[in-house]
Amino acid sequence: MTRIVRLTLDDVIHDAGQVSIRLGDPPSPVPEPFARLLLDHLQDRPNTATATDPDSRWLFPGRRLAARLRGRLRILTGRRKLPTAGCVDSQTVRAAETVGAAACGYDAGKKLKGQKRHVVVDTLGLLLCVMVTRCVGARP
Template identity: 50%
Template sequence: MRERRYPSDMSDAEWAVVRPLLPVPGWLRGRGGQLEVYCHRAILDAIRYLVDNGTKWRAIPADFPPWDRVYACFRRWRDHGLVREFHDRLRRRVREQAGRDPEPSAGVIDSQSVKADAVVGHDSRGFDGGKLLNGRKRHVVVDTLGLLLGVLVTSADIGDRAAAHALLARVAAAHHRLALVWADGGYTGSLVEYCLAALALVLAIVKRSDDVRGFVVLPKRWIVKRFIAHLMRSRRLVRDFERSTGSAEAVVYWSATMLMTRRLAQPRPSRV
């Protein structure tokens, strides 16, 4: 048990959901390695604090484990795909709680350009001429509940169609039931034929009508826009502070896990 001090800390209800879904350490499976010194809950709360508040690693509050131990866990989970594994387990649990199949059959794709901090090297940053922004671009695919299926971080000068080739191939390989993905007009052209021929995936373009004036909610596209808006509530994601694109993708996954643990911990309404 750990006393809850910060809004980003897991409640006891969240920890009860999270604990059985955590990846099992190698030493518990007889694969060797050192015993872990610090509580998993304290380590996860420290990472959540950093993602939610946008602080520096060295500025993590002293009541958490030492910052270098927290970063070592973040790096290990990033490099071995454990954060994605943990995230996917949570997503399946959320979908089951909502009465859906654990694996999605439809999704929505979009991208978001953000400014890059000075620590981001020139090899992974670029200029987005449409947004007039120097930084990186996050390409995301979500399901119809707005839960993350995949993320790809590139320099901001990479086009949506070029990044979608790699991202949709990755998502389609991980989710075999996926048959339909909605997208905006930036994904037209040869990408539609590629998805159908190579991935057995229908890419449906949702366009804004020329007759409509002012703001209008477009079918399905609002789902991914809502997810991107959620990312902006995590201060670490308001700007890209990560030295590598792998770390940038990991932070997106951590932000998405916070959304799902809170959702799972909420009491379900009783059915009359």
């Protein structure tokens, strides 16, 4: 996701009806309906009037990338823009060595030291929210 947020207008290639995006070398083709969604976004980029630099070359200026794209994708699939139902899941992930001790906990059920990743998605599987917390559980 961090690579997508850093994309500029120059990373989108529209040539002979094919839309590609430069995530690496060679550029990756963008399939329909995402290609149409991306071209619509280029025509009407949000936050250009309120951004620090209205002439910014960022493809996704501002901080609401996921919400804007999720709403457009939902409309393309025939759904309402805002979801009315979702699914919550959590996973225990082993913490890296660089993660401080205060940010880690212990999951007694999985017998794992690390963090919990809580994810909420809508009925299409589109991401609504991610939250990372320390595991909370009694040690055996």
